[in-house]
Amino acid sequence: MRYLLEPFGSPFMQRALAEALLLGAVAAVVSVFVVLRRLSFVADVLTHTVFPGVVIGFVVAGTSGIVWGASVFAVLSTVLITVLAGRSRVTEDASMAIVLTGFFAVGVVLVSRQTSFTSDLTAFLFGRILTVDRQQLVVTAVIGAAVLLLLGLLGKELLFRAFDPAGAEARGYRVLALDLVLNLVVALVVVAAVRAVGTVLVIALLVVPGAAGRLLSDRLAGITLIAVGTALLAGWLGLVASWQASVNHGLRLASGATVVLVLVLLYGVAAAIATARKVRA
Amino acid sequence: MSLLQDGYARRALIEALLVGALCGLVGVHVVLRRLSFFTMAMTHATFPGVVLAALVGVDLLLGSGLFGVLVVLGVSWLTTRPRSDSAAAVGVVLSAGFALGVALLSAQAGFTRDLSAYLVGSIVTVQAGDLVKTALVLAAVALTLALVGKELVFGAFDRGGMVAAGYPAGRLDLLLLLVVELTVVTSVPAVGTIQAVALMSPPATRPAGSTCSCCSWSS
Numbered sequence: 001m002r003y004l005l006e007p008f009g010s011p012f013m014q015r016a017l018a019e020a021l022l023l024g025a026v027a028a029v030v031s032v033f034v035v036l037r038r039l040s041f042v043a044d045v046l047t048h049t050v051f052p053g054v055v056i057g058f059v060v061a062g063t064s065g066i067v068w069g070a071s072v073f074a075v076l077s078t079v080l081i082t083v084l085a086g087r088s089r090v091t092e093d094a095s096m097a098i099v100l101t102g103f104f105a106v107g108v109v110l111v112s113r114q115t116s117f118t119s120d121l122t123a124f125l126f127g128r129i130l131t132v133d134r135q136q137l138v139v140t141a142v143i144g145a146a147v148l149l150l151l152g153l154l155g156k157e158l159l160f161r162a163f164d165p166a167g168a169e170a171r172g173y174r175v176l177a178l179d180l181v182l183n184l185v186v187a188l189v190v191v192a193a194v195r196a197v198g199t200v201l202v203i204a205l206l207v208v209p210g211a212a213g214r215l216l217s218d219r220l221a222g223i224t225l226i227a228v229g230t231a232l233l234a235g236w237l238g239l240v241a242s243w244q245a246s247v248n249h250g251l252r253l254a255s256g257a258t259v260v261l262v263l264v265l266l267y268g269v270a271a272a273i274a275t276a277r278k279v280r281a
Numbered sequence: 282m283s284l285l286q287d288g289y290a291r292r293a294l295i296e297a298l299l300v301g302a303l304c305g306l307v308g309v310h311v312v313l314r315r316l317s318f319f320t321m322a323m324t325h326a327t328f329p330g331v332v333l334a335a336l337v338g339v340d341l342l343l344g345s346g347l348f349g350v351l352v353v354l355g356v357s358w359l360t361t362r363p364r365s366d367s368a369a370a371v372g373v374v375l376s377a378g379f380a381l382g383v384a385l386l387s388a389q390a391g392f393t394r395d396l397s398a399y400l401v402g403s404i405v406t407v408q409a410g411d412l413v414k415t416a417l418v419l420a421a422v423a424l425t426l427a428l429v430g431k432e433l434v435f436g437a438f439d440r441g442g443m444v445a446a447g448y449p450a451g452r453l454d455l456l457l458l459l460v461v462e463l464t465v466v467t468s469v470p471a472v473g474t475i476q477a478v479a480l481m482s483p484p485a486t487r488p489a490g491s492t493c494s495c496c497s498w499s500s
Contacts, residue, residue, distance in 0.1 A: 040368040041318035044375070094482045097317035101479035108401055108475065121400075126383055200325070201383070204376030211369040254387035260380035267373055271359070 004236075007243035012130060019132045019140055019196045020235030020259060024205060026144040027189050028231035029151060031210030032224050033182060036162050041093070042081060043206045045100045046187045047199045049077035052107035054124050054194055059110065063195075066124075067139055070194050074187035077103060082180045127198035127256045129239075136195050143192040147185050158182055159220070197256040204260040205231060212270040230270070234263035289405050296407045299415045300468045304480035306419075306426055307464045310457055311481045313437040319356070319458065320481050322371045323465040324474035326352040326378030330466070331399065332385045342414055342466060349462040352378060357455055402473030411470070418467045422460055433457055 007013050034043050050070050057069020077099070084095050111121050151158070161168040161178045169175050186206060193202035209231040213223035238259030245251040245258075311320055327349040334344020352374055359370035426433070436443045436450050443450045461481075468477040 035366075035369050038366055038368045040372040041321075044318065044321060044372070093315035093317045094312045097321065097478055097482035100321065101475050101482070105475050105479070112401075200379060201376070203372060204380065207369055207372030208376055211373055214369070252387050253384045257380040257383040257387065260376050261384060264373060264377040264380065 003244070004240050007240055007247075012132075013239065013243065015132045015134070015137060016129045016255065017236065017239055018137055019129060020239055021232055022137070022140050022144055023189075023193055023196055024209075024231030024235040024259075025228050026140075026147050027193065027202070027205035028209035028213075028227040029224060030147060030185055030189050031206050031208070031231075032213060032220070032227050033151075033158060033162070033210070034186060034206050035210035035214050035223075036159075037182065039182070039186065040203075040207050041096060042085070042183060043186050043190075044203050045081060045096050046074070046077060046183070047190050047203050047206075048100045048107075049081070049103040050074050050187060050190045050194070051104055051124065051199050052110060054199065055107050055110040055120075058120065058124075059114065064135075066194060067191060070191040071188075073103075074191050075184065078180065078183045078187045082176065082183050085179070123198070124194065125198045125200045126254055127194065127196045127201065129196045129255045129259075132196055140192045140196070143188050147188050147192075150181060150185055154178065154181055197259065201256045201260050204263055208260075208263045208267050209234075212267045215267075215270045215274040226270070230263065230266045234259055234266055238262040289407075292407045292409065292412060293404045295412055296404055296415060296471050299412070299419050300471050301480060303415070303419045303422060303464055304468055304477065306423060307461055308481035310426075310433055310437065311461060313434065314457070316458075316461060317478070317482050318368060319371055320461055320465060321478050322356075322375035322378075323349065323352065323462050324469055324477055325375045325382075327462070327466050327469070328379055328382035328399065329385055331470075332382050336385065336389070341470065345466040345469075346463060349466050350459065353455070353458045353462050357458065399469065400473050400475065402469065402471050402476060404471050407471060415467055415471070418463060422464065425456070425460060429453060429456065 008017055034040060050073050053069040053071070053073025053076075054066050055069070056073075057065035057067070059065075060069065080099060081096065084099065108121075111124070114120055157168070157173055158178055158181070160171075161173060161175055165175050168178070189206060190199060190202050193199075193205065197205065209227035210223065212230045213226035216226050217223045238261065239255055241262060242253050242255040242258040245253045311317060327345045330345035330348025330352075331341055333348065334341045337344065356367075356370055356374050359373065360367045432443070432448060432453055436448070436453050440450055464481070465477055468480065472480065
Protein backbone atom coordinates (compact mmCIF):
# COMPACT_ATOMS: atom_id res chain seq x y z
CA MET A 1 0.00 0.00 0.00
CA ARG A 2 2.86 2.34 0.83
CA TYR A 3 4.18 1.55 -2.64
CA LEU A 4 0.99 2.97 -4.12
CA LEU A 5 0.94 6.13 -2.01
CA GLU A 6 4.65 6.87 -1.87
CA PRO A 7 4.84 8.88 -5.12
CA PHE A 8 2.38 11.50 -4.00
CA GLY A 9 4.39 13.23 -1.32
CA SER A 10 5.50 16.09 -3.51
CA PRO A 11 3.16 18.86 -4.71
CA PHE A 12 3.84 18.30 -8.39
CA MET A 13 2.83 14.65 -8.13
CA GLN A 14 -0.25 15.63 -6.16
CA ARG A 15 -1.25 18.06 -8.90
CA ALA A 16 -0.54 15.46 -11.54
CA LEU A 17 -2.80 13.02 -9.67
CA ALA A 18 -5.54 15.62 -9.30
CA GLU A 19 -5.36 16.35 -13.03
CA ALA A 20 -5.37 12.67 -13.95
CA LEU A 21 -8.35 11.90 -11.73
CA LEU A 22 -10.34 14.94 -12.82
CA LEU A 23 -9.67 14.44 -16.48
CA GLY A 24 -10.15 10.69 -16.25
CA ALA A 25 -13.55 10.99 -14.62
CA VAL A 26 -14.88 13.53 -17.10
CA ALA A 27 -13.44 11.72 -20.12
CA ALA A 28 -14.86 8.44 -18.85
CA VAL A 29 -18.40 9.81 -18.72
CA VAL A 30 -18.00 11.17 -22.26
CA SER A 31 -16.47 7.86 -23.40
CA VAL A 32 -19.70 6.08 -22.49
CA PHE A 33 -21.44 8.16 -25.15
CA VAL A 34 -18.54 7.77 -27.57
CA VAL A 35 -18.82 4.00 -27.37
CA LEU A 36 -22.64 4.02 -27.46
CA ARG A 37 -22.75 6.23 -30.52
CA ARG A 38 -19.72 4.59 -32.11
CA LEU A 39 -17.95 7.91 -32.26
CA SER A 40 -14.44 6.49 -31.83
CA PHE A 41 -13.36 7.69 -35.24
CA VAL A 42 -14.97 11.10 -34.77
CA ALA A 43 -13.18 11.40 -31.44
CA ASP A 44 -9.91 10.44 -33.10
CA VAL A 45 -10.47 13.00 -35.86
CA LEU A 46 -11.18 15.67 -33.25
CA THR A 47 -7.95 14.93 -31.42
CA HIS A 48 -6.09 15.62 -34.64
CA THR A 49 -8.08 18.68 -35.77
CA VAL A 50 -7.59 20.43 -32.44
CA PHE A 51 -3.83 20.12 -32.88
CA PRO A 52 -3.29 23.11 -35.24
CA GLY A 53 -5.25 25.22 -32.76
CA VAL A 54 -2.85 24.14 -30.05
CA VAL A 55 0.11 25.20 -32.17
CA ILE A 56 -1.38 28.54 -33.23
CA GLY A 57 -2.34 29.32 -29.64
CA PHE A 58 1.19 28.50 -28.51
CA VAL A 59 2.80 30.59 -31.24
CA VAL A 60 0.57 33.60 -30.56
CA ALA A 61 0.42 33.59 -26.77
CA GLY A 62 2.83 31.03 -25.35
CA THR A 63 1.73 28.13 -23.16
CA SER A 64 -1.27 30.00 -21.78
CA GLY A 65 -2.62 30.45 -25.30
CA ILE A 66 -2.82 26.73 -25.94
CA VAL A 67 -6.25 26.23 -24.44
CA TRP A 68 -7.71 29.20 -26.32
CA GLY A 69 -6.28 28.11 -29.66
CA ALA A 70 -7.41 24.59 -29.04
CA SER A 71 -10.93 25.75 -28.12
CA VAL A 72 -11.34 27.77 -31.30
CA PHE A 73 -10.28 24.87 -33.46
CA ALA A 74 -12.37 22.50 -31.38
CA VAL A 75 -15.50 24.49 -32.20
CA LEU A 76 -14.52 24.95 -35.86
CA SER A 77 -13.75 21.32 -36.47
CA THR A 78 -16.80 20.12 -34.52
CA VAL A 79 -19.05 22.11 -36.82
CA LEU A 80 -17.20 20.91 -39.91
CA ILE A 81 -17.27 17.26 -38.86
CA THR A 82 -20.92 17.31 -37.78
CA VAL A 83 -21.97 18.87 -41.06
CA LEU A 84 -19.85 16.43 -43.07
CA ALA A 85 -21.12 13.41 -41.17
CA GLY A 86 -24.68 14.58 -41.55
CA ARG A 87 -24.45 15.20 -45.27
CA SER A 88 -22.40 12.60 -47.11
CA ARG A 89 -23.16 8.90 -47.18
CA VAL A 90 -20.67 6.64 -48.86
CA THR A 91 -17.66 8.85 -48.37
CA GLU A 92 -18.29 9.87 -44.74
CA ASP A 93 -15.47 7.67 -43.52
CA ALA A 94 -13.08 8.99 -46.14
CA SER A 95 -14.11 12.62 -45.68
CA MET A 96 -13.27 12.29 -42.00
CA ALA A 97 -9.85 10.98 -42.98
CA ILE A 98 -9.36 13.95 -45.29
CA VAL A 99 -10.26 16.44 -42.56
CA LEU A 100 -8.06 14.63 -40.06
CA THR A 101 -4.98 14.52 -42.22
CA GLY A 102 -5.49 18.02 -43.60
CA PHE A 103 -5.81 19.72 -40.23
CA PHE A 104 -3.08 17.70 -38.59
CA ALA A 105 -0.69 18.38 -41.45
CA VAL A 106 -1.31 22.12 -41.04
CA GLY A 107 -0.46 21.75 -37.39
CA VAL A 108 2.76 19.88 -38.10
CA VAL A 109 3.82 22.46 -40.68
CA LEU A 110 3.21 25.28 -38.22
CA VAL A 111 5.10 23.52 -35.44
CA SER A 112 8.01 22.80 -37.76
CA ARG A 113 8.53 26.53 -38.23
CA GLN A 114 9.39 26.85 -34.55
CA THR A 115 12.99 26.33 -33.55
CA SER A 116 11.81 24.32 -30.59
CA PHE A 117 9.99 22.02 -33.00
CA THR A 118 10.71 18.63 -31.57
CA SER A 119 10.13 19.35 -27.90
CA ASP A 120 6.98 21.37 -28.63
CA LEU A 121 5.62 18.58 -30.77
CA THR A 122 6.24 16.01 -28.08
CA ALA A 123 4.56 18.15 -25.44
CA PHE A 124 1.50 18.76 -27.58
CA LEU A 125 1.14 15.17 -28.63
CA PHE A 126 1.88 13.44 -25.35
CA GLY A 127 1.34 16.12 -22.77
CA ARG A 128 3.38 16.87 -19.71
CA ILE A 129 1.21 15.85 -16.84
CA LEU A 130 4.03 16.26 -14.36
CA THR A 131 4.28 19.99 -15.07
CA VAL A 132 0.59 20.68 -14.48
CA ASP A 133 0.13 23.84 -12.40
CA ARG A 134 -2.79 25.10 -10.35
CA GLN A 135 -4.10 27.25 -13.21
CA GLN A 136 -4.32 24.24 -15.46
CA LEU A 137 -6.18 22.30 -12.80
CA VAL A 138 -8.69 25.12 -12.69
CA VAL A 139 -9.05 25.07 -16.49
CA THR A 140 -9.61 21.32 -16.42
CA ALA A 141 -12.14 21.68 -13.62
CA VAL A 142 -14.05 24.41 -15.45
CA ILE A 143 -14.15 22.49 -18.72
CA GLY A 144 -15.09 19.35 -16.81
CA ALA A 145 -17.94 21.15 -15.12
CA ALA A 146 -19.18 22.53 -18.44
CA VAL A 147 -19.07 19.05 -20.00
CA LEU A 148 -20.92 17.42 -17.10
CA LEU A 149 -23.49 20.21 -17.10
CA LEU A 150 -24.16 19.76 -20.82
CA LEU A 151 -24.42 16.01 -20.43
CA GLY A 152 -26.62 16.39 -17.39
CA LEU A 153 -29.01 18.72 -19.19
CA LEU A 154 -29.16 16.83 -22.47
CA GLY A 155 -28.36 13.30 -21.34
CA LYS A 156 -31.85 11.90 -21.89
CA GLU A 157 -32.16 13.49 -25.32
CA LEU A 158 -28.70 12.29 -26.33
CA LEU A 159 -29.59 8.76 -25.25
CA PHE A 160 -32.86 8.89 -27.18
CA ARG A 161 -31.00 10.00 -30.29
CA ALA A 162 -28.35 7.34 -29.75
CA PHE A 163 -30.84 4.50 -29.74
CA ASP A 164 -33.51 5.80 -32.07
CA PRO A 165 -32.48 8.75 -34.26
CA ALA A 166 -35.56 8.48 -36.47
CA GLY A 167 -37.82 8.45 -33.45
CA ALA A 168 -36.03 11.38 -31.92
CA GLU A 169 -36.36 13.35 -35.14
CA ALA A 170 -40.03 12.47 -35.35
CA ARG A 171 -40.54 13.64 -31.78
CA GLY A 172 -39.20 17.03 -32.73
CA TYR A 173 -35.65 16.83 -31.41
CA ARG A 174 -33.07 18.36 -33.71
CA VAL A 175 -30.74 15.40 -34.26
CA LEU A 176 -28.11 17.53 -35.98
CA ALA A 177 -28.04 19.93 -33.03
CA LEU A 178 -27.73 17.05 -30.57
CA ASP A 179 -24.89 15.57 -32.60
CA LEU A 180 -23.21 18.95 -32.60
CA VAL A 181 -23.46 19.15 -28.83
CA LEU A 182 -21.99 15.71 -28.28
CA ASN A 183 -19.15 16.29 -30.73
CA LEU A 184 -18.49 19.58 -28.99
CA VAL A 185 -18.39 17.81 -25.64
CA VAL A 186 -15.80 15.38 -27.02
CA ALA A 187 -13.79 18.28 -28.45
CA LEU A 188 -13.87 20.05 -25.06
CA VAL A 189 -12.43 16.98 -23.37
CA VAL A 190 -9.63 17.00 -25.94
CA VAL A 191 -8.93 20.66 -25.15
CA ALA A 192 -8.85 19.92 -21.42
CA ALA A 193 -6.54 16.99 -21.98
CA VAL A 194 -4.05 18.66 -24.29
CA ARG A 195 -1.67 19.91 -21.59
CA ALA A 196 -1.93 16.81 -19.46
CA VAL A 197 -1.85 13.80 -21.73
CA GLY A 198 -1.59 15.39 -25.14
CA THR A 199 -3.84 15.10 -28.16
CA VAL A 200 -2.77 11.62 -29.18
CA LEU A 201 -3.23 9.83 -25.87
CA VAL A 202 -6.56 11.47 -25.02
CA ILE A 203 -8.27 9.15 -27.50
CA ALA A 204 -7.52 6.39 -25.03
CA LEU A 205 -9.38 8.22 -22.27
CA LEU A 206 -12.27 8.82 -24.64
CA VAL A 207 -12.73 5.24 -25.77
CA VAL A 208 -11.26 2.64 -23.43
CA PRO A 209 -13.20 3.39 -20.20
CA GLY A 210 -16.54 3.30 -22.01
CA ALA A 211 -15.55 0.17 -23.88
CA ALA A 212 -14.56 -1.55 -20.65
CA GLY A 213 -17.84 -0.54 -19.04
CA ARG A 214 -19.80 -1.81 -22.03
CA LEU A 215 -18.12 -5.20 -21.76
CA LEU A 216 -19.26 -5.65 -18.19
CA SER A 217 -22.66 -4.07 -18.04
CA ASP A 218 -25.89 -3.64 -19.97
CA ARG A 219 -27.23 -0.72 -18.03
CA LEU A 220 -26.15 2.84 -18.56
CA ALA A 221 -25.55 3.45 -14.88
CA GLY A 222 -23.39 0.35 -14.67
CA ILE A 223 -21.40 1.21 -17.75
CA THR A 224 -20.77 4.74 -16.48
CA LEU A 225 -19.72 3.59 -13.02
CA ILE A 226 -17.29 1.04 -14.40
CA ALA A 227 -15.95 3.53 -16.93
CA VAL A 228 -15.29 6.19 -14.30
CA GLY A 229 -13.84 3.64 -11.89
CA THR A 230 -11.51 2.30 -14.55
CA ALA A 231 -10.32 5.75 -15.54
CA LEU A 232 -9.67 6.80 -11.93
CA LEU A 233 -7.79 3.61 -11.18
CA ALA A 234 -5.74 3.93 -14.34
CA GLY A 235 -4.83 7.53 -13.56
CA TRP A 236 -3.63 6.65 -10.10
CA LEU A 237 -1.81 3.40 -10.94
CA GLY A 238 -0.35 4.85 -14.13
CA LEU A 239 1.28 7.69 -12.23
CA VAL A 240 2.53 5.25 -9.58
CA ALA A 241 4.06 3.06 -12.29
CA SER A 242 5.80 5.98 -13.96
CA TRP A 243 7.16 7.34 -10.66
CA GLN A 244 8.30 3.97 -9.31
CA ALA A 245 9.96 3.08 -12.60
CA SER A 246 11.79 6.37 -12.64
CA VAL A 247 12.81 6.53 -8.98
CA ASN A 248 13.50 2.88 -8.19
CA HIS A 249 14.57 1.48 -11.54
CA GLY A 250 16.05 4.45 -13.35
CA LEU A 251 13.65 3.90 -16.22
CA ARG A 252 12.05 6.98 -17.74
CA LEU A 253 8.54 6.14 -18.79
CA ALA A 254 6.32 8.96 -20.00
CA SER A 255 3.50 9.35 -17.48
CA GLY A 256 0.76 9.89 -20.06
CA ALA A 257 1.79 6.63 -21.71
CA THR A 258 1.80 4.61 -18.46
CA VAL A 259 -1.69 5.85 -17.60
CA VAL A 260 -2.94 4.67 -20.99
CA LEU A 261 -1.14 1.35 -20.68
CA VAL A 262 -2.73 0.68 -17.29
CA LEU A 263 -6.09 1.69 -18.76
CA VAL A 264 -5.72 -0.84 -21.57
CA LEU A 265 -4.62 -3.50 -19.07
CA LEU A 266 -7.79 -2.86 -17.07
CA TYR A 267 -9.75 -3.22 -20.31
CA GLY A 268 -8.02 -6.55 -20.79
CA VAL A 269 -9.16 -7.59 -17.32
CA ALA A 270 -12.71 -6.53 -18.19
CA ALA A 271 -12.54 -8.53 -21.42
CA ALA A 272 -11.33 -11.58 -19.51
CA ILE A 273 -14.17 -11.24 -17.00
CA ALA A 274 -16.69 -10.83 -19.80
CA THR A 275 -15.41 -13.94 -21.56
CA ALA A 276 -15.43 -15.93 -18.31
CA ARG A 277 -19.02 -14.88 -17.68
CA LYS A 278 -20.08 -15.92 -21.15
CA VAL A 279 -18.36 -19.30 -20.75
CA ARG A 280 -20.00 -19.90 -17.40
CA ALA A 281 -23.47 -18.82 -18.57
CA MET B 282 15.72 18.65 -64.67
CA SER B 283 18.41 19.81 -62.28
CA LEU B 284 16.25 18.61 -59.41
CA LEU B 285 17.00 15.03 -60.33
CA GLN B 286 20.78 15.46 -60.50
CA ASP B 287 21.25 14.15 -56.99
CA GLY B 288 20.84 10.50 -56.17
CA TYR B 289 18.73 11.21 -53.10
CA ALA B 290 16.25 13.28 -55.13
CA ARG B 291 15.91 10.51 -57.70
CA ARG B 292 15.39 7.90 -55.02
CA ALA B 293 12.87 10.11 -53.23
CA LEU B 294 10.90 10.53 -56.44
CA ILE B 295 10.86 6.82 -57.18
CA GLU B 296 9.83 6.05 -53.60
CA ALA B 297 7.06 8.63 -53.82
CA LEU B 298 5.75 7.06 -57.01
CA LEU B 299 5.91 3.54 -55.58
CA VAL B 300 4.23 4.50 -52.32
CA GLY B 301 1.61 6.51 -54.17
CA ALA B 302 0.77 3.57 -56.40
CA LEU B 303 0.65 1.19 -53.44
CA CYS B 304 -1.59 3.42 -51.36
CA GLY B 305 -3.83 4.15 -54.30
CA LEU B 306 -4.42 0.48 -55.00
CA VAL B 307 -5.16 -0.36 -51.40
CA GLY B 308 -7.02 2.89 -50.82
CA VAL B 309 -9.86 1.76 -53.06
CA HIS B 310 -10.67 -1.06 -50.69
CA VAL B 311 -10.10 1.11 -47.64
CA VAL B 312 -12.74 3.55 -48.82
CA LEU B 313 -15.11 0.79 -49.97
CA ARG B 314 -15.01 -0.95 -46.61
CA ARG B 315 -14.81 2.24 -44.56
CA LEU B 316 -11.48 1.24 -43.12
CA SER B 317 -10.13 4.78 -42.75
CA PHE B 318 -10.24 4.60 -38.97
CA PHE B 319 -8.54 1.22 -39.03
CA THR B 320 -5.82 2.60 -41.32
CA MET B 321 -5.29 5.55 -39.02
CA ALA B 322 -5.15 3.21 -36.07
CA MET B 323 -2.62 1.02 -37.86
CA THR B 324 -0.23 3.94 -38.18
CA HIS B 325 -0.47 4.44 -34.42
CA ALA B 326 -0.48 0.81 -33.42
CA THR B 327 2.51 -0.25 -35.49
CA PHE B 328 4.58 2.50 -33.90
CA PRO B 329 5.90 0.28 -31.08
CA GLY B 330 6.94 -2.22 -33.73
CA VAL B 331 9.22 0.39 -35.24
CA VAL B 332 10.66 1.29 -31.84
CA LEU B 333 11.15 -2.37 -30.86
CA ALA B 334 12.79 -3.18 -34.17
CA ALA B 335 15.16 -0.23 -33.74
CA LEU B 336 15.93 -1.31 -30.16
CA VAL B 337 16.56 -4.93 -31.06
CA GLY B 338 18.45 -4.07 -34.24
CA VAL B 339 16.14 -5.89 -36.62
CA ASP B 340 15.20 -4.48 -40.04
CA LEU B 341 12.54 -1.85 -39.34
CA LEU B 342 10.12 -2.96 -42.04
CA LEU B 343 10.29 -6.56 -40.90
CA GLY B 344 9.92 -5.66 -37.24
CA SER B 345 7.02 -3.28 -37.67
CA GLY B 346 5.40 -5.61 -40.20
CA LEU B 347 5.46 -8.55 -37.80
CA PHE B 348 4.24 -6.41 -34.94
CA GLY B 349 1.50 -5.11 -37.20
CA VAL B 350 0.32 -8.65 -37.86
CA LEU B 351 -0.11 -9.09 -34.11
CA VAL B 352 -2.11 -5.87 -34.00
CA VAL B 353 -4.39 -6.97 -36.84
CA LEU B 354 -5.01 -10.29 -35.13
CA GLY B 355 -5.70 -8.44 -31.89
CA VAL B 356 -8.26 -6.15 -33.54
CA SER B 357 -9.93 -9.08 -35.30
CA TRP B 358 -10.14 -11.04 -32.06
CA LEU B 359 -11.47 -8.09 -30.08
CA THR B 360 -14.16 -7.50 -32.68
CA THR B 361 -15.45 -11.01 -32.12
CA ARG B 362 -15.86 -10.46 -28.38
CA PRO B 363 -19.44 -10.23 -27.13
CA ARG B 364 -20.79 -6.69 -26.93
CA SER B 365 -17.75 -5.00 -28.39
CA ASP B 366 -18.04 -3.09 -31.64
CA SER B 367 -15.16 -2.82 -34.06
CA ALA B 368 -14.69 0.93 -33.65
CA ALA B 369 -14.15 0.61 -29.91
CA ALA B 370 -11.83 -2.38 -30.46
CA VAL B 371 -9.78 -0.37 -32.93
CA GLY B 372 -9.71 2.53 -30.47
CA VAL B 373 -8.41 0.29 -27.70
CA VAL B 374 -5.70 -1.23 -29.87
CA LEU B 375 -4.68 2.18 -31.22
CA SER B 376 -4.32 3.52 -27.69
CA ALA B 377 -2.43 0.50 -26.45
CA GLY B 378 -0.03 0.45 -29.36
CA PHE B 379 0.79 4.09 -29.33
CA ALA B 380 1.16 4.31 -25.56
CA LEU B 381 3.49 1.31 -25.69
CA GLY B 382 5.53 2.99 -28.39
CA VAL B 383 5.72 6.24 -26.45
CA ALA B 384 6.70 4.44 -23.24
CA LEU B 385 9.45 2.48 -25.04
CA LEU B 386 10.69 5.58 -26.80
CA SER B 387 10.76 7.69 -23.65
CA ALA B 388 12.78 4.96 -21.95
CA GLN B 389 15.63 5.62 -24.32
CA ALA B 390 17.28 8.91 -25.11
CA GLY B 391 16.23 9.90 -28.61
CA PHE B 392 12.59 10.60 -27.82
CA THR B 393 11.71 13.62 -29.90
CA ARG B 394 13.92 13.14 -32.92
CA ASP B 395 12.58 9.74 -33.84
CA LEU B 396 9.03 10.91 -33.46
CA SER B 397 9.12 13.69 -36.04
CA ALA B 398 10.60 11.37 -38.63
CA TYR B 399 7.82 8.94 -37.88
CA LEU B 400 5.11 11.57 -38.17
CA VAL B 401 6.19 13.22 -41.39
CA GLY B 402 8.40 10.54 -42.87
CA SER B 403 11.86 10.97 -44.22
CA ILE B 404 11.62 10.45 -47.93
CA VAL B 405 14.90 12.13 -48.78
CA THR B 406 16.89 9.61 -46.76
CA VAL B 407 15.47 6.66 -48.63
CA GLN B 408 18.15 4.21 -49.70
CA ALA B 409 18.27 1.87 -52.66
CA GLY B 410 17.48 -1.05 -50.36
CA ASP B 411 14.28 0.69 -49.21
CA LEU B 412 13.26 1.20 -52.84
CA VAL B 413 13.64 -2.51 -53.50
CA LYS B 414 11.56 -3.37 -50.43
CA THR B 415 8.81 -0.95 -51.41
CA ALA B 416 8.78 -2.29 -54.95
CA LEU B 417 8.52 -5.85 -53.66
CA VAL B 418 5.65 -4.94 -51.37
CA LEU B 419 3.91 -3.15 -54.23
CA ALA B 420 4.31 -6.22 -56.44
CA ALA B 421 3.03 -8.55 -53.73
CA VAL B 422 0.04 -6.35 -52.93
CA ALA B 423 -0.79 -5.77 -56.59
CA LEU B 424 -0.70 -9.49 -57.21
CA THR B 425 -2.90 -10.23 -54.19
CA LEU B 426 -5.43 -7.60 -55.19
CA ALA B 427 -5.42 -8.84 -58.77
CA LEU B 428 -6.17 -12.36 -57.54
CA VAL B 429 -8.86 -11.60 -54.96
CA GLY B 430 -9.90 -8.07 -55.87
CA LYS B 431 -13.27 -9.15 -57.24
CA GLU B 432 -14.03 -11.19 -54.14
CA LEU B 433 -13.02 -8.30 -51.88
CA VAL B 434 -15.37 -5.94 -53.69
CA PHE B 435 -18.12 -8.55 -53.45
CA GLY B 436 -17.55 -8.81 -49.72
CA ALA B 437 -17.56 -5.03 -49.35
CA PHE B 438 -20.95 -4.65 -50.98
CA ASP B 439 -22.75 -7.82 -49.95
CA ARG B 440 -21.09 -9.75 -47.21
CA GLY B 441 -24.16 -11.82 -46.44
CA GLY B 442 -24.47 -12.88 -50.05
CA MET B 443 -20.81 -13.72 -50.14
CA VAL B 444 -21.02 -15.96 -47.10
CA ALA B 445 -24.11 -17.60 -48.56
CA ALA B 446 -22.28 -18.19 -51.82
CA GLY B 447 -19.66 -20.13 -49.90
CA TYR B 448 -16.73 -17.73 -49.95
CA PRO B 449 -14.48 -17.55 -46.87
CA ALA B 450 -15.55 -13.98 -46.11
CA GLY B 451 -13.89 -13.85 -42.71
CA ARG B 452 -10.54 -14.89 -44.06
CA LEU B 453 -10.79 -12.46 -46.96
CA ASP B 454 -11.56 -9.65 -44.49
CA LEU B 455 -8.50 -10.60 -42.49
CA LEU B 456 -6.40 -10.74 -45.65
CA LEU B 457 -7.39 -7.21 -46.54
CA LEU B 458 -6.59 -5.96 -43.05
CA LEU B 459 -3.16 -7.54 -43.38
CA VAL B 460 -2.68 -5.91 -46.79
CA VAL B 461 -3.58 -2.53 -45.26
CA GLU B 462 -1.17 -3.18 -42.41
CA LEU B 463 1.62 -4.04 -44.83
CA THR B 464 0.91 -0.90 -46.84
CA VAL B 465 1.00 1.23 -43.72
CA VAL B 466 4.32 -0.09 -42.43
CA THR B 467 5.86 0.30 -45.88
CA SER B 468 4.55 3.83 -46.46
CA VAL B 469 5.05 5.39 -43.05
CA PRO B 470 8.86 5.49 -43.03
CA ALA B 471 8.75 7.26 -46.38
CA VAL B 472 5.85 9.65 -46.12
CA GLY B 473 4.95 9.60 -42.44
CA THR B 474 1.74 8.68 -40.66
CA ILE B 475 -0.34 11.64 -41.83
CA GLN B 476 0.50 11.28 -45.49
CA ALA B 477 0.04 7.53 -45.42
CA VAL B 478 -3.56 7.89 -44.30
CA ALA B 479 -4.11 10.80 -46.66
CA LEU B 480 -2.81 8.80 -49.61
CA MET B 481 -5.18 6.00 -48.83
CA SER B 482 -8.33 8.05 -48.67
CA PRO B 483 -8.85 11.10 -50.86
CA PRO B 484 -7.60 9.71 -54.18
CA ALA B 485 -9.99 6.84 -53.91
CA THR B 486 -13.02 8.87 -52.96
CA ARG B 487 -15.67 8.61 -55.61
CA PRO B 488 -16.84 11.94 -57.00
CA ALA B 489 -20.60 12.28 -56.70
CA GLY B 490 -22.59 11.08 -59.70
CA SER B 491 -19.86 9.08 -61.38
CA THR B 492 -20.38 5.55 -62.53
CA CYS B 493 -19.47 2.75 -60.23
CA SER B 494 -16.40 1.26 -61.81
CA CYS B 495 -13.62 0.00 -59.62
CA CYS B 496 -11.01 0.18 -62.33
CA SER B 497 -11.48 3.90 -62.75
CA TRP B 498 -10.98 4.52 -59.02
CA SER B 499 -7.39 3.35 -58.73
CA SER B 500 -5.02 6.27 -58.60
